[in-house]
Amino acid sequence: MSSTVPKSSNIFWHDCLVGKTDRQKLLNQKGCVVWITGLSGSGKSTLACTLGRELHTRGKLAYVLDGDNLRHGLNKDLGFKAEDRAENIRRVGEVAKLFSDAGLVCIASLISPYRRDRESCRALLSDGSFIEVFLNMSLELCEARDPKGLYKLARAGKIKGFTGIDDPYEAPLNCEIEIKEIDGVCPSPSDMAGQVVTYLEEKGFLHE
Numbered sequence: 001m002s003s004t005v006p007k008s009s010n011i012f013w014h015d016c017l018v019g020k021t022d023r024q025k026l027l028n029q030k031g032c033v034v035w036i037t038g039l040s041g042s043g044k045s046t047l048a049c050t051l052g053r054e055l056h057t058r059g060k061l062a063y064v065l066d067g068d069n070l071r072h073g074l075n076k077d078l079g080f081k082a083e084d085r086a087e088n089i090r091r092v093g094e095v096a097k098l099f100s101d102a103g104l105v106c107i108a109s110l111i112s113p114y115r116r117d118r119e120s121c122r123a124l125l126s127d128g129s130f131i132e133v134f135l136n137m138s139l140e141l142c143e144a145r146d147p148k149g150l151y152k153l154a155r156a157g158k159i160k161g162f163t164g165i166d167d168p169y170e171a172p173l174n175c176e177i178e179i180k181e182i183d184g185v186c187p188s189p190s191d192m193a194g195q196v197v198t199y200l201e202e203k204g205f206l207h208e
């Protein structure tokens with residue numbers, strides 16, 4: 001499915017009098033998408049929520065789009081084969097773009113295992129406002145955590161096509177932020193969130 005060519009014809013873009021710049025002034029921040037990618041169990045949801053709380057504390061409006069949660073609603077018709085994952089990422093990329101246009105810091109946390117799908121989302125936000133955060137945690141660490149018992153089921157062959165076990169994960173080549181273990185130890189959730197907040201501050205996203 002193409003993400004740029006609409007299927008319908010005779011459709012027209014309608015601009016409103018209040019635009020992104022006006023909303024950003026109101027909020028005193030700049031809209032952007034923090035896209036967190038990594039294996040199941042790498043800490044995506046933890047980082048997303050910790051970052052969301054940190055921004056909230058600083059008076060910044062953020063909203064978390066979490067893969068697992070969206071699969072309960074917007075994406076409940078999708079499974080885990082490659083084309084479903086691609087459609088999952090495409091939809092969330094489009095929603096994230098809307099949140100960014102609304103002036104929010106949109107935090108998207110999805111495995112998003114395919115480079116091509118993440119790059120398509122990046123291409124939707126061409127002004128540097130797509131910030132890819134790679135949670136580069138080893139499979140060993142993620143599997144040892146296994147909070148939902150899914151790796152155990154995948155190893156037992158009870159889940160097929162599980163990312164990192166019998167389905168691929170393509171690591172980013174050009175992400176803005178990489179968070180990894182140091183001497184086998186993962187930074188704390190607040191340290192991980194701190195790295196992202198520092199980036200957002202330095203790039204001027206936390207002021208209009």
Ligand SMILES: Nc1ncnc2c1ncn2[C@@H]1O[C@H](COP(=O)(O)OS(=O)(=O)O)[C@@H](OP(=O)(O)O)[C@H]1O
Pocket residue numbers: 039040041044045066067068071080084085086088089109110111112113148150159160161162163167
């Ligand atoms: N086959 C398979 N592979 C990977 N993950 C699986 C699978 N089946 C179910 N789950 C659960 O679904 C969560 C991942 O959903 P996402 O929407 O982030 O996945 S994706 O981006 O479309 O690949 C993922 O959540 P996280 O553990 O938070 O990553 C799992 O709980």
Ligand SMILES: Nc1ncnc2c1ncn2[C@@H]1O[C@H](COP(=O)(O)OP(=O)(O)O)[C@@H](O)[C@H]1O
Pocket residue numbers: 038039040041042043044045046047145147186187188189192
């Ligand atoms: N920085 C961290 N340090 C220690 N434990 C963590 C950290 N981040 C996440 N965890 C723990 O690892 C498990 C997986 O985290 P989660 O955020 O659910 O990962 P994901 O969303 O990538 O599947 C949870 O039990 C969580 O409490």
